[in-house]
Amino acid sequence: xxxxxxxxxxxxxxxxxxxxxxxxxxxxxxxxxxxxxxxxxxxxxxxxxxxxxxxxxxxxxxxxxxxxxxxxxxxxxxxxxxxxxxxxxxxxxxxxxxxxxxxxxxxxxxxxxxxxxxxxxxxxxxxxxxxxxxxxxxxxxxxxxxxxxxxxxxxxxxxxxxxxxxxxxxxxxxxxxxxxxxxxxxxxxxxxxxxxxxxxxxxxxxxxxxxxxxxxxxxxxxxxxxxxxxxxxxxxxxxxxxxxxxxxxxxxxxx
Amino acid sequence: xxxxxxxxxxxxxxxxxxxxxxxxxxxxxxxxxxxxxxxxxxxxxxxxxxxxxxxxxxxxxxxxxxxxxxxxxxxxxxxxxxxxxxxxxxxxxxxxxxxxxxxxxxxxxxxxxxxxxxxxxxxxxxxxxxxxxxxxxxxxxxxxxxxxxxxxxxxxxxxxxxxxxxxxxxxxxxxxxxxxxxxxxxxxxxxxxxxxxxxxxxxxxxxxxxxxxxxxxxxx
Numbered sequence: 001x002x003x004x005x006x007x008x009x010x011x012x013x014x015x016x017x018x019x020x021x022x023x024x025x026x027x028x029x030x031x032x033x034x035x036x037x038x039x040x041x042x043x044x045x046x047x048x049x050x051x052x053x054x055x056x057x058x059x060x061x062x063x064x065x066x067x068x069x070x071x072x073x074x075x076x077x078x079x080x081x082x083x084x085x086x087x088x089x090x091x092x093x094x095x096x097x098x099x100x101x102x103x104x105x106x107x108x109x110x111x112x113x114x115x116x117x118x119x120x121x122x123x124x125x126x127x128x129x130x131x132x133x134x135x136x137x138x139x140x141x142x143x144x145x146x147x148x149x150x151x152x153x154x155x156x157x158x159x160x161x162x163x164x165x166x167x168x169x170x171x172x173x174x175x176x177x178x179x180x181x182x183x184x185x186x187x188x189x190x191x192x193x194x195x196x197x198x199x200x201x202x203x204x205x206x207x208x209x210x211x212x213x214x215x216x217x218x219x220x221x222x223x224x225x226x227x228x229x230x231x232x233x234x235x236x237x238x239x240x241x242x243x244x245x246x247x248x249x250x251x252x253x254x255x
Numbered sequence: 256x257x258x259x260x261x262x263x264x265x266x267x268x269x270x271x272x273x274x275x276x277x278x279x280x281x282x283x284x285x286x287x288x289x290x291x292x293x294x295x296x297x298x299x300x301x302x303x304x305x306x307x308x309x310x311x312x313x314x315x316x317x318x319x320x321x322x323x324x325x326x327x328x329x330x331x332x333x334x335x336x337x338x339x340x341x342x343x344x345x346x347x348x349x350x351x352x353x354x355x356x357x358x359x360x361x362x363x364x365x366x367x368x369x370x371x372x373x374x375x376x377x378x379x380x381x382x383x384x385x386x387x388x389x390x391x392x393x394x395x396x397x398x399x400x401x402x403x404x405x406x407x408x409x410x411x412x413x414x415x416x417x418x419x420x421x422x423x424x425x426x427x428x429x430x431x432x433x434x435x436x437x438x439x440x441x442x443x444x445x446x447x448x449x450x451x452x453x454x455x456x457x458x459x460x461x462x463x464x465x466x467x468x469x470x471x472x473x474x475x
Binding site for chain 2: 050084099104
């Protein structure tokens with residue numbers, strides 16, 4: 001589904017990503033963890049062309065990201081959920097979820113609205129159809145943003161710290177939606193600080209540091225028996241003390 | 256000192272006609288200003304250096320010369336280039352050019368006020384450039400620029416009084432005329448001032464109403 005080969009990225013002399021390679025199978029849920037500045041968000045944003053890359057190649061579902069025309073194809077198949085939600089503030093919830101279907105997929109109004117209502121129902125926000133984003137809580141906005149991305153019927157969903165800007169009591173409702181997506185077999189790449197999610201939902205965890213993927217493996221092995229010294233330090237810093245988190249929804253508590 | 260307020264009512268129709276012309280000139284100047292201003296704003300954020308430079312020069316040149324001088328250039332100067340226009344036309348164009356420079360800056364600030372996240376979301380949703388411009392950038396930039404835009408409309412309405420200097424019978428011009436013919440100087444100018452206040456309040460209310468319709472408060 002996703003094939004990344006030797007991708008690098010630098011801003012001037014500063015190297016953000018160094019020779020990153022990765023293959024992700026369809027249906028895999030990959031959590032990407034690492035300290036800030038490790039390049040994990042940049043890497044994720046590269047996968048739908050929000051960031052360019054200097055060397056190497058990226059193919060998603062067979063499409064080569066370095067070819068401009070294929071890039072548009074890729075963006076249709078890759079949904080993105082942002083830390084700051086990035087809903088269109090001037091459009092109602094309903095319009096936020098239908099607009100790309102109408103403009104990009106050329107769906108009829110009726111078909112677009114039907115799908116939007118189904119997706120809003122799924123994130124339990126069908127009653128907010130006519131509301132504007134500013135009238136919703138952060139958690140609600142993020143669930144609308146997930147519905148908006150799903151409306152394009154993507155094959156891959158990217159989550160860029162989707163719960164980091166939320167008040168702690170709102171994190172759970174967003175993670176619940178993400179968990180249900182994962183259980184339905186959506187291919188997901190999730191940059192996150194929620195160790196509970198990484199441990200309980202992800203099939204695979206990547207640890208990034210200094211622009212490289214330093215460790216890659218199933219969450220049990222990576223989080224409970226880390227071998228890499230930097231990963232051990234990182235896990236200690238974010239307070240990964242409790243080995244099996246009884247309340248996975250709320251994730252790891254900061255130390 | 257004796258005032259003759261009772262003599263004023265018979266000049267009201269003339270003053271109303273003047274006020275009407277003031278509004279028309281303002282409208283024409285704003286229409287021209289919006290067209291050129293939008294083009295200049297696009298120039299100022301263009302990826303081509305030459306366009307940025309030319310648009311910048313235009314804006315700075317207009318903003319650093321007096322509006323009255325711009326009116327004189329259009330009305331007295333253009334005929335020597337073979338372009339002869341009526342005073343109303345020349346004056347409206349001059350005011351429109353004047354407005355365009357300020358509007359270019361207002362629109363540019365509006366573009367800067369578009370949240371980067373909204374643009375990224377549109378890109379991630381695979382919007383074409385045209386769709387992004389039409390459905391995301393323009394409405395959000397207009398929303399951000401609206402208060403400054405409303406202020407400029409009032410400024411241009413007031414500046415239209417400068418056209419009296421080239422004998423346009425807008426509100427100030429007609430007032431001058433009545434004043435010199437009747438010597439009711441204080442009375443007619445005071446009444447004209449009230450007319451301006453009334454015009455501006457009406458225009459402001461109309462703009463505020465339009466703003467509420469275009470950009471509902473909850474959509475901010």
